[in-house]
Amino acid sequence: MSDVSAVIVTFNALPWIEQALASVRDVETVVVDNGSSDGTVAFVRERFPGVTVVEQENRGLASGWNAGVERTRGRYVLLLNSDAWLDPGALDALVAFADGHPEAGVVGPRLRNPDGTLQRSVRGFPTLWRLATEYFFLRRLAPRSRALNAFYGARFAHDEVRDAEFLMGAVWLVRRAAIDEVGPADERFFLFSEEVDWAYRLRQAGWRSLFYPGAGATHVYGASHGGRLFVEIQRGHLRFLAKHRGPAYAERARMLLRLALRLRGRLFRGERGRMYREAAQWLGSGSVADLLA
Numbered sequence: 001m002s003d004v005s006a007v008i009v010t011f012n013a014l015p016w017i018e019q020a021l022a023s024v025r026d027v028e029t030v031v032v033d034n035g036s037s038d039g040t041v042a043f044v045r046e047r048f049p050g051v052t053v054v055e056q057e058n059r060g061l062a063s064g065w066n067a068g069v070e071r072t073r074g075r076y077v078l079l080l081n082s083d084a085w086l087d088p089g090a091l092d093a094l095v096a097f098a099d100g101h102p103e104a105g106v107v108g109p110r111l112r113n114p115d116g117t118l119q120r121s122v123r124g125f126p127t128l129w130r131l132a133t134e135y136f137f138l139r140r141l142a143p144r145s146r147a148l149n150a151f152y153g154a155r156f157a158h159d160e161v162r163d164a165e166f167l168m169g170a171v172w173l174v175r176r177a178a179i180d181e182v183g184p185a186d187e188r189f190f191l192f193s194e195e196v197d198w199a200y201r202l203r204q205a206g207w208r209s210l211f212y213p214g215a216g217a218t219h220v221y222g223a224s225h226g227g228r229l230f231v232e233i234q235r236g237h238l239r240f241l242a243k244h245r246g247p248a249y250a251e252r253a254r255m256l257l258r259l260a261l262r263l264r265g266r267l268f269r270g271e272r273g274r275m276y277r278e279a280a281q282w283l284g285s286g287s288v289a290d291l292l293a
Helices: 017-022 040-047 061-070 090-099 128-135 146-155 176-182 194-204 230-244 247-267 270-283 288-292
Strands: 004-010 028-033 052-055 076-080 084-086 104-112 162-164 171-175 208-219
Touching: 004 017, 004 040, 004 061, 017 028, 017 040, 017 084, 028 040, 028 061, 040 052, 061 076, 061 194, 076 084, 076 090, 076 176, 090 104, 090 171, 090 208, 104 176, 104 194, 128 146, 128 247, 171 176, 176 194, 194 208, 194 230, 230 247, 230 270, 230 288, 247 270, 247 288
Parallel strands: 004 028, 004 076, 028 052, 104 208
Antiparallel strands: 076 171, 084 208, 104 171, 162 208
8 A cells, every 4th residue: 555654663663563563464565663672673584575674762752753764665664563453444544534534633543452352542642631641540430431531532441533632652644634733753762652742733733633433453452562661651651741831830740740659659559669769769759841851
């Protein structure tokens, strides 16, 4: 399909990269490797010789996306996680839907976990209130309420087209004209919130992010980082809010997140509790400006 190019960023991407690449076998594909040490690069070159491989130091996911997009020619760019793969026919369906919705800068499919269960991908931009509903577990009081669960699309059934604030970035079909207008991904985001920032900029420019359940994909949630980078999630929140809401707003978010994670650290035992306590300690180690420096 000459209209589409695929970009996959890898970092120690075995064992899922084979399925990811096989699902886009028929389109121009660029793999940007961020310093893998598990044989990913050699595997890709041996098993998929038609794929362009770019090796670079690990400057994060946004940097990898940008390096890949620069080397592609398609009218659309499919940004595909190395731990995700498309259903047969899904790419054709995404492109057809995007062609019918010229206002869409991003189109995303219905995601599922490897066990076949739904993976909720429609999300809302972070705000102080939404961070509070998430980190103080308020959304559990009314999970289908937009007031308390805008972060996760009020748990809607993911069975109809939805105009989303942003879509989880595991599988994004992005219109090149939209990229050309708003510019590349912001490389100051290392791993988390890069798609949040990009979707926000697209929305500000008048482009829409549309969820399309007529195409499907599997995503091994968290396989690329194994949950080991919880502090980076907090850094992503703060960077997004400082950029789009200002430093004073981001400072209030830092204090809110620190309080929430200190409480979580007391409630939870074992590795999970330790993760929360370490993140709270990091949030208390300096101002937003210090933490993002």
